[in-house]
Amino acid sequence: MPDQPPATLVIGTDAGVTTITLNRPDSLNALNGEMRRELLAAFKAVARDEAVRAVVITGAGRGFCAGADLRGGSGEREFRRVLSDEYNPLIEAIRGLAKPVVASVNGVAAGAGVSLALAADIVVASEEARFIPAFNRIALVPDSGLTRTLVRALGRHRAMEILLGERQLGADDAHAAGLVAAVVPADRLADATRELAERLANGPTGTIGLTKRLVNAAEDATLHESLAAEAALQEIAGRGADHSEGVAAFAEKRDPEFGGR
């Protein structure tokens, strides 16, 4: 964990699950520079911490994340620099983290807040969640990976409709589109997220990390490359203690106890 307690996040770890809560509820957890830097530091810290086996990201208050903090106006903003130095490394840190990441979307996600939610491996949403790209409303282009995520998940035509604000994405729409794994009543979200994250944290998390590497690579790979990558990482997974435990548990007709290795 970072040395200083973060000013814009609440971070807690319990039973192998680290929960990172965006904590600027007055602005629906809009991303100011401090929050962007603290988030990146938090994801780097969980990557280093072997006790952390799954990560949850959520928002305090009624919003998940309203994207870039717009309160400073547009005049002084250095778009390319902040995207290259702050937003993009954050998205890459989440995608590259060899541990499962769950976004628990408690309310509205807008702009880069949508990008942040969809950078997670599994998204769980409250019935009150909405996914609003919003970039187009303020005459910006989509960023923080959203173009790629939506085009790959939904195809260019549905992605265009959503990015141009012609198709609204409530929680159920996002679920129907395959972006969200489950939609639950608001008062069930914390428990549903916890159950999922603990299940993941108790799983063979070393292998989950390898699976994530394969899925990341498969987005761009040819079949030949995917087959070769699977064979190489299966060699690693198959030699792990968790694989031995999984096979032993199967033979003994009991639940496996995975240690993440």
Ligand code: T3D
């Ligand atoms: O420079 C860079 O950083 C480049 C990167 C850009 C990436 C981006 O994310 S661009 C997109 C930025 N985000 C937006 O354009 C979304 C702006 N917000 C909204 O459209 C709406 O607030 C929502 C649709 C998200 C929610 O609407 P609603 O009606 O539920 O809430 P509200 O009343 O609009 O907002 C509640 C408060 O949050 C309000 O403050 P107040 O009046 O109570 O003091 C509002 O100003 C504040 N808030 C909402 N979004 C932001 C924000 N404050 C700062 N920045 C925000 N993005």
